[in-house]
Amino acid sequence: xxxxxxxxxxxxxxxxxxxxxxxxxxxxxxxxIHWYRQLPSQGPEYVIHGLTSNVNNRMASLAIAEDRxxxxxxxxxxxxxxxxxxxxxxxxxxxxxxxxxxxTRLTVIP
Amino acid sequence: GAVVSxxxxxxxxxxxxxxKIECRSLDFQATTMFWYRQFPKxxxxxxxxxxxxxxxxYEQGVExxxxxxxxxxxxxxxxxxxxxxxxxxxxxxxxxxxxxxxYGxxxxxxxTRLTVL
Numbered sequence: 001x002x003x004x005x006x007x008x009x010x011x012x013x014x015x016x017x018x019x020x021x022x023x024x025x026x027x028x029x030x031x032x033i034h035w036y037r038q039l040p041s042q043g044p045e046y047v048i049h050g051l052t053s054n055v056n057n058r059m060a061s062l063a064i065a066e067d068r069x070x071x072x073x074x075x076x077x078x079x080x081x082x083x084x085x086x087x088x089x090x091x092x093x094x095x096x097x098x099x100x101x102x103x104t105r106l107t108v109i110p
Numbered sequence: 111g112a113v114v115s116x117x118x119x120x121x122x123x124x125x126x127x128x129x130k131i132e133c134r135s136l137d138f139q140a141t142t143m144f145w146y147r148q149f150p151k152x153x154x155x156x157x158x159x160x161x162x163x164x165x166x167x168y169e170q171g172v173e174x175x176x177x178x179x180x181x182x183x184x185x186x187x188x189x190x191x192x193x194x195x196x197x198x199x200x201x202x203x204x205x206x207x208x209x210x211x212x213y214g215x216x217x218x219x220x221x222t223r224l225t226v227l
Contacts, residue, residue, distance in 0.1 A: 032213070032214075034215070038154075041201075041221070041223075042220055042221060043114075043116075043203045043204075043205070043218030043219050043220050043221045044154065044203075044205075044218045045218060046215045046216070046217070049213055049215070087153075091214075095214070096142065096159055097144070097156055097159065098144075098156070098205075098216055099156065100146075100153045100154040100155075101153060102153055103153060
């Protein structure tokens with residue numbers, strides 16, 4: 001499994017954009033980049049994933065570097081409900097497991 | 111999305127007793143289910159993977175005789191913590207992958223907080 005590096009914590013003001021970085025320099029060519037988040041005292045939830053191109057969905061956008069060694073999860077307008085730990089997980093599409101690193105704890109300031 | 115439930119959400123038991131936790135996929139068929147454990151201020155650690163109708167595959171260091179996993183149907187998996195001890199106190203989370211996983215994503219339950227006295 002590719003190793004990931006994420007900041008331990010980040011802060012954002014409410015209604016401002018947030019860019020959550022992830023380095024995955026050992027990612028293999030077939031690994032997708034998945035992002036999950038875990039709200040306090042809850043199970044994780046899927047946020048977004050991508051392979052090479054930037055991706056958008058109703059929750060977030062994912063910007064993937066051209067060399068795929070890093071990616072950035074973008075929350076366009078942070079709300080208090082976005083306060084969570086965000087995990088970046090490179091993973092093969094057919095791989096069975098998800099291995100969670102330490103993630104980034106996002107604090108949203110009202 | 112797809113919904114996964116867990117029951118109970120919280121359980122307190124005495125040392126030496128066994129506790130069963132249920133994980134259900136409510137609106138899809140889960141061909142594979144996963145059990146994770148999370149200690150305070152730590153990340154999730156995968157305990158085991160189970161495919162419907164097969165024996166679970168345990169991660170290194172997880173005692174299969176202590177953490178019994180049954181995945182008898184496409185919508186239900188159970189984790190039984192046998193002879194629980196205080197060090198087993200943790201947040202247990204299941205996830206499921208199946209008919210609604212277009213990209214192999216897992217759908218997680220809300221977790222069960224186990225406290226062993």
